[in-house]
């Protein structure tokens with residue numbers, strides 16, 4: 001069996017297990033399905049988190065009691081909907097997106113999901129929006145989900161730490177990239193951004209972090225998870 005074939009078979013198996021798990025824990029979800037359909041109809045790339053990963057984000061937001069969430073990278077609003085559904089009444093989610101079409105599709109899907117009163121989609125380059133938020137003294141986010149362009153992950157980490165409330169949870173998607181993260185010499189700007197992100201995350205005394213590798217319909221990748229200093233364990 002070629003290496004290519006065994007990798008494809010592995011991916012099929014991971015996908016089938018995702019489907020099995022989602023069929024037990026998920027049930028039909030019209031708003032999320034409509035969001036994916038609207039994204040596909042508008043030609044957005046299907047690079048949203050998988051259903052079980054969205055559910056994980058949702059559970060993490062509930063487990064931490066997040067009242068104020070920041071998301072970097074909206075796409076069609078799929079992960080946004082999972083996260084916003086975890087908010088209590090009076091909570092809020094700010095999601096940053098550079099592509100006007102993505103922002104428009106997301107805004108519509110978020111409205112359709114009945115979450116418009118909790119969510120703001122802010123259009124612009126996230127590095128610029130984050131710098132503006134910091135200069136305005138905006139902050140106090142209880143959960144930050146980083147999922148935009150990988151080359152800027154180091155900058156997003158720095159902003160997230162500035163804008164996070166004490167004890168906040170940081171989550172970042174796509175930090176393993178099929179194991180390409182081990183490539184210390186080659187790689188593109190995205191990979192270099194992810195590697196720098198790991199180095200900064202590991203070295204920064206303001207955050208205590210780990211990485212969970214993931215397999216499934218999205219292939220082989222991983223989430224970084226970290227707690228910002230300021231409350232809880234030493």
Ligand code: SAH
Pocket residue numbers: 047048049072073074075076077078079080096097098099102124125126127147148149152
């Ligand atoms: N979180 C989404 C997926 C995000 S995909 C989900 O799981 O449903 C990454 C998104 O980041 C894309 O929509 C892309 O347009 C956006 N993006 C890329 N570079 C950006 C930048 N510099 N600033 C803001 N958004 C950016």
Ligand code: DHB
Pocket residue numbers: 047048049147148173174
């Ligand atoms: C891809 C996947 C992602 O989760 C993401 O945030 C960006 C790109 C991809 O598969 O290309």
Ligand code: MG
Pocket residue numbers: 047048049147173174
């Ligand atoms: Mg992602």
